[in-house]
Amino acid sequence: xxxxxxxxxxxxxxxxxxxxxxxxxxxxxxxxxxxxxxxxxxxxxxxxxxxxxxxxxxxxxxxxxxxxxxxxxxxxxxxxxxxxxxxxxxxxxxxxxxxxxxxxxxxxxxxxxxxxxxxxxxxxxxxxxxxxxxxxxxxxxxxxxxxxxxxxxxxxxxxxxxxxxxxxxxxxxxxxxxxxxxxxxxxxxxxxxxxxxxxxxxxxxxxxxxxxxxxxx
Numbered sequence: 001x002x003x004x005x006x007x008x009x010x011x012x013x014x015x016x017x018x019x020x021x022x023x024x025x026x027x028x029x030x031x032x033x034x035x036x037x038x039x040x041x042x043x044x045x046x047x048x049x050x051x052x053x054x055x056x057x058x059x060x061x062x063x064x065x066x067x068x069x070x071x072x073x074x075x076x077x078x079x080x081x082x083x084x085x086x087x088x089x090x091x092x093x094x095x096x097x098x099x100x101x102x103x104x105x106x107x108x109x110x111x112x113x114x115x116x117x118x119x120x121x122x123x124x125x126x127x128x129x130x131x132x133x134x135x136x137x138x139x140x141x142x143x144x145x146x147x148x149x150x151x152x153x154x155x156x157x158x159x160x161x162x163x164x165x166x167x168x169x170x171x172x173x174x175x176x177x178x179x180x181x182x183x184x185x186x187x188x189x190x191x192x193x194x195x196x197x198x199x200x201x202x203x204x205x206x207x208x209x210x211x212x213x214x215x216x217x
Contacts, residue, residue: 080200083111087204091211097121100211104182114184116162118154119170121180121212135181139174141201142167144194151183164192168205170212179212 018024090103101119108114120127122135131150138147146152147167152159166184171177182205186192 083107084200084203084207086111088207091207094211096215097124097212100208104208108184115187116155116158116185117183118151118185119180119182120151120154121170122178123180123216125180135169136178138167138169138178138181139171141169141198141205143192143196143198143201146183148181148183151181154183155185161187163187163189166192166198166201168201170205170209172206172209172213176209179209182208 087103087107090107091100094100094103104117104119108117120131120135122132127135128150131148134148134150143166144164146165151165151167152162155162162185164186168182168184169178170180170182184192184201
């Protein structure tokens with residue numbers, strides 16, 4: 001039987017052969033220096049060893065960019081954690097819902113640069129049935145479009161200019177009863193967007209719920 005001519009082998013067959021025969025280049029060591037392949041970033045040819053070096057440099061560069069991105073995210077999360085900690089300390093010092101409202105207004109505006117917010121409590125505010133139902137069925141924070149449409153009225157004259165929202169249920173956990181709803185809003189369409197992380201928003205809702213529950217006991 002005649003060997004299949006190399007010209008008839010497809011690329012995958014060659015790749016499979018080299019994978020199955022890892023000692024191939026040990027048996028033909030001069031090939032590594034003699035083979036010339038296209039440069040990945042140009043038109044001239046380079047040796048295989050040079051090509052491997054280029055590939056390693058590209059991979060290192062990609063990993064460096066990824067590391068820089070992770071460091072940036074870490075620094076941003078540290079900043080958010082510090083601001084949330086300051087808000088928690090302020091809430092611990094409150095004794096009435098009015099004081100909670102004042103602490104929220106200060107820290108949301110100066111700490112988190114949230115231009116607009118509004119909240120309603122199921123126990124004290126007069127709400128229609130549709131609003132109550134929407135508030136009590138919301139288990140997790142929702143960002144993007146306004147998850148509770150009736151809350152648009154809570155922002156008064158600025159309401160028509162708001163383009164993105166974060167609706168935060170005030171509950172200790174997803175299984176505990178809702179105490180109310182906090183809505184963050186912005187004129188920027190991308191400030192609060194669908195798919196953004198909501199861990200800190202959820203914790204904010206839980207902390208406010210804890211402060212309110214403490215006042216009810």
